Structures are given as C-alpha cells and as structure tokens.
Amino acid sequence: MNRQVVLAKRPKGLPQEDSFAWREEAIPTPSEGEVVVRTVYLSVDPYMRGRMNDTKSYVPPFALDEVLQGGVVGRVVASRHNAFEEGDMVLGMLGWQDYSRVNGKHLRKLDPSLAPPSTALGVLGMPGLTAYCGLLKIGEPKAGETVVVSGAAGAVGMLVGQIAKLKGCRVVGIAGSDEKNEYLKNVCGFDETINYKTESSMRDALRRVCKDGVDVYFDNVGGSISDDVLLLINKGARIILCGRIAEYNLEKPDLGPRPQTLLLIRSALMKGFIVNDYAHCHDEALRELATWYREGQLKNRETIVQGLEHAVDAFLGLFRGDNIGKQLVQVSEI
Template sequence: MKTQTIVLKSRPDGKPKESDFGFVEDTLKALSSGEILLKLQYVSVDPYLRGRMSDAKSYVEPFEIDKPMSSLVVAKVTDSKNDKFKKDDMVTGMLPWKKEQISNGENIQKIDDKDVPLSAYLGVLGMTGLTAYLGLTEIGKPKKGETLVVSGAAGAVGSTVGQIGKIMGCKVVGIAGTDEKVDKLKSKFGYNEGINYNTTDDMGAAIKKNCPDGVDIYFDNVGGEISDAILFNINKFSRTINCGAIAVYNETSTPKSVSVRPFLIKNSALMQGFIIGNYADKFGEARKQLAQYLKEDQLTYEETIVEGFENIPSAFMGLFEGKNTGKMIVKI
C-alpha cells in the first residue's frame, strides 16, 4: 500500500513557509502480529510545533530534517493483528503526519463519538482543554470575584480558559485581534469584556479601563508587548500563567521586553511557565471535569476545520496569521 508523509524539509527562518515542508510517498509493509493499520481522520496543528521545527534546545525534541512531523491526531483502525484493537475502532495519540501508517498500539487510546464529535478529542477534551483547565486551576488558582485576563482569547486554549474562569466566578477579559473575534468572545464564550489589540494604541490604558479593579490572574498565550502591558495593571499576589508566546515564536533576534522583576517584587506576584506534561497524572480527573462541563452546557467550543491532507502545512501557517477561531484542525 502506498502512503504519503509530510516531512520537515528545512528549518524556518522566521515564519514557516511552504518550502519548509515536503511530501514523501512510500510503501507500507504487511502487518505483523501485534500491529494495527491506521488511517488519519483529523490532525491537530498547534503553535508549539513551530518550536520543534527549530533545533534550539527546548522541552521537546526538535523535528529532524527529512523526517515526519507529528502532532495529536484521530485515526481509524482499518486492519488489526492486535487483540486490543479491532477494525473500525477510533483512536487518538501523538502520531506522524502520515495518511496511512502502522502502529504497535502503544501510546494511543480508543475513543468514541457517542457524546461528542471525534474532533473534540483534539481540542476541548484533548491537549487544548487540558492545557486550559490545568494551567488555570493549578497555577492561577482562581477565586470568585477575581479578574482574569486572557491573551490569544479567541484561540482554542484561550476561549476555553475564559469559560472555565466564568464557571469559577471570575470577571473575564479577553484580548484578540479583530472586532469579530472580540464580539464572539462576549456573545459565544461569555467574556465580560474584550480588547482588540490591533485597534488599540495604548494597551496599558485599555487594560486599566476594562479591569478597573486590576488584574488578579493573567493567562498568557502570546508574550510580547501585550503581556508587557499587563504588568502595569497586576494586583498584589497576582498570578501570571505563561502558556505560550506566539508573538515571538518567529523572531530571529532576541526581543526587547520590559523587565518583569520590579513588578513581581512590588506586588509579591507569581509568574510561572508550564508544559501540559507537568500534570500528566491529573489528565483523567481534568478530562472528566471538562466532559461534565460539556454535558451541563457550561462549556462550548469552536473549531476551524481545514479539509485535505495536503493542506496541513497551510493550516499550520495560518495560526500565525490569526486565521483560526478556536481549535485549528485538519480533516483528512
């Protein structure tokens, strides 16, 4: 059987471009005992993958040149010689961007679409939802009546964070890049206020206006100048959750930034970065709580779905141009 794989052809200089990706065709061997044949159904594309395209030291190994790229996917079992899986089972796991592939069944989990669409396992019930829930609860420790600010608020993680904050009794203010996204934050995701950073000349003043009682929790998905402006508005004992820094992922030189130390010292404030793997032992509990929120209609989500295996690279690049609202997913 012929299959197609997307590989990393070159390490990006700045924003990723089409020529950084390559398409390779190869032949799959026959299944051996204990193996299953998988066919991709949905592929998650995420900003953190940009870091893995570089060879700089990071918390995950970089992708290798001329080797497959990978991310969280949903796949269908089309053939099985493994007693744990049968034909037509649906599974999710971290797998290569390969249309059809052989697996030994390790590190993948069976899922179903009885209660939620399969794509939700890449978003609100996958790493996206877990990142939002565990980052907010483990580091942010929200208390009723506090003010929570979320940057990248219309993205997959941000839109989920805001809703969880509301469930926990916070006033929630979101920062996004278009008026349409800001409107959606309030109309669909329950945000109290929204700020369009592209039409705001003085971000510090805008945050002060929308957060008259100051900022108690900041869930930072972007870094850069937006996050600098938050520092001027933090309260005593505030908590900043450093989840992502998409504003600087494609910088080719070290960005200049406000020194955080005086703000943290003066306000006895906490700033902590994290990766979702830190809380792996809490995934089951968190997924159960997120599923309960969904069941009770307290939590909604949005997906931007691009169709076609060949469009995985362009969907990924679209993340850096704000082309997604909610989770960016490619349907194969």
C-alpha cells in the first residue's frame, strides 16, 4: 500500500498532530507520459506552514484532505515516459507519500555520480538557489562589508554566510543554540555568532559584534530580532527578506516598528523575493554552487529523520529549532 500524509484541518498557530491525517491507497500505475516514483528523501521546509492557511500567496494553499507536497528525491519504479526508465534517480515536487505518479515533464533526472542525491534538496537545490540569488542578486555584497544572517544554522542561512565569506565579507550569524553557533564558526567560517536564546539583550549583542554597523542583512526570521538588526544598518545597506519563521504561527498580525524612516535616512534597500523570481539565474547559480561544493568551499549539513511516519514531527521540529542545516526525511533506501 501507498501511505500518504494529508492536511486534515487548517491549523491556528503552531500546527498540532491533529492537523494531519494518514491515508492508504494502492500503489499507482503510470499512464502514457507518466512515471511512478518511490520516495527516498522528502524535504520539509518552513514555507509549507504558510500553504496550510487558506490565504492568497505566491503559491496556492494546500487543499484539505489532499496529500501534502514538497521537494522529493526518489527512484523511478515504473515509467511510460521516454525520458525516464526504471532505476533513474529524479527530483520533483511530489507528495508526502511512499509512491507518486507524475507526468515526466515535472521531473528532473539526477546523476548520483556527481553529488549525493540528497544535495538536490539542499546545497544544490532550492536552499542553495535561494541563498545564492538572494545574497548576490539583491544583497550585492562587497569585500570588507558586514553581512548579518538570521536563521543562520538553517538550510539557507548556513549557505548565505559561506557564500558571503567567499566574497570577502565579514559574516555574523544568529542562531538558537551553542551547538549551532559552534558549527557556524568552526566549520562554516562565520566570523561571529549570537545565540539569541541566551543573550539578555539582542540589541547589545549586535552592537558588540557589529561595531561598524550592518551593510547586508539576510532576514530569514523577522520579528524582534530583525527589528534590532535594522537599527544598525549603514548608509546604502541592503536588507533581503527571505523568510519570517518567527511569525508563521502567529494567530494575529505582529505589530512592530515601522522601518520606512530608517530606510529613508540610510538610503537603504529592503526587498522581498521568492526564489523563482530569479529563475533566469538558476543555471548560473547551480554551476557556481556545484563548483564550490566539489572544491570543498561550501560545507553541507543535513539533519535526516528516518521514516515517513516521522515526517510530521520533522516538519514541526523546524519551529522548535531541532535541525542544523537541511531537514530531510528518509522514506526508503536509495
């Protein structure tokens, strides 16, 4: 049977286990032009929380009683598409389930000899593209500038900091545990880190490590942390709005400082983006990311939970801060 995770009800605040339900169906068979994929790795990402709300956004909301979707690396087990054959490793946006039937035009074939297949969901996938395009196309960091990254131990933030270092910047990372911050400094090469959970004053901590102000801020979290970072921006600073994980589970809109005056007097840019806004740059980004990864200049960290039955807990763990780097669920053996 094909196990599936469906959205049972729209959560209010932080999702609970009863927001999800399980269903079983027969393993599908492909029609002409289709492929059946056995899920190997399933990606869980913070942006999925927004899709659980019935609100207009840059992607349609998940439908109630339908299988949840995310990035999947899997193996073809049956094919009626001439570009794929049994045994191929592929990447696609597929269901939280053991097996997915999909039109082959929605899949990309992977070459496991070039990089571990799981990297297609991390450093060589959407997180890598997000980090590269957001930082370099909006932030335009220059050697010697100070780059601050919130959510720095996540799949995107970890790569943002490393790319900024490759561009000659001084990098400050904000994360929620000593273990995460030690990894960022000792492995990823961040210059300074802040544990926001143990600092009595984030404003004082930021002043301590950003004595010359902030030139580029890559914002993955929003909330009060970002309010404090903005107070230190330099003239001509660039603020990249990528994620708002501190706000995704709020039941009422958060009220905070209005930044317009500060942006005005500092001649600063604040720009939000979705990775597909920069689809024209994705080939360039993947070439650069793959080169840096092969040369060992980009460190890739994955947190892997075993079993589809633990997919919901792995997703909820994103909001507890359980993961370092990319959070994956391994559903089956490669």
